[in-house]
Amino acid sequence: AQKVTQAQTEISVVEKEDVTLDCVYETRDTTYYLFWYKQPPSGELVFLIRRNSFDEQNEISGRYSWNFQKSTSSFNFTITASQVVDSAVYFCALSEMNTGNQFYFGTGTSLTVIP
């Protein structure tokens, strides 16, 4: 079974629109971390954020914000006032204390921001 599900395969928005990327995870571990990565056309995955299972406080960083809800096992990522430079593939990932170094990645959401 897929531990991390990113149901949105591709999204297109017009510049300055807001967009939310969904991430749903599955785990039985009580201690785990969730991550978001950005993969621009250059190919390198860039770490964006890490959130642990005990911290449900939402986080905002500039135009980026993350909504972590354990009740729905979701860790959604919102980009406000999107820009062309936001065009990339975004991956959500899960790591669990009981499985150590194993990271589980979603299949990614390809975001295209149209100027």
Add this chain to the structure above:
Amino acid sequence: DVKVTQSSRYLVKRTGEKVFLECVQDMDHENMFWYRQDPGLGLRLIYFSYDVKMKEKGDIPEGYSVSREKKERFSLILESASTNQTSMYLCASSSSGKGYNSPLHFGNGTRLTVT
């Protein structure tokens, strides 16, 4: 900043060849990983290593082997390349301790084509 360098950006090899993909990190990280990225499948873990000369199988180790003789270098070896190994290969590293809470730092990737 952590720098993870993959020796080749693009490689074209013939079926049956032995292929070496090299990865070097400069931040003294204990953990190193090899992932394969395919459209619609996200990132899949091939092998990882948490120390010199140590290695662990990931989800799809068949047809691959690895070598870690020095802390900073982690090599992925395709013993006899096949066309179904045509893919993007991503190397990553993370710091020591509880690996599950350390973000992965990725290289730019190697796009391998086997003909």
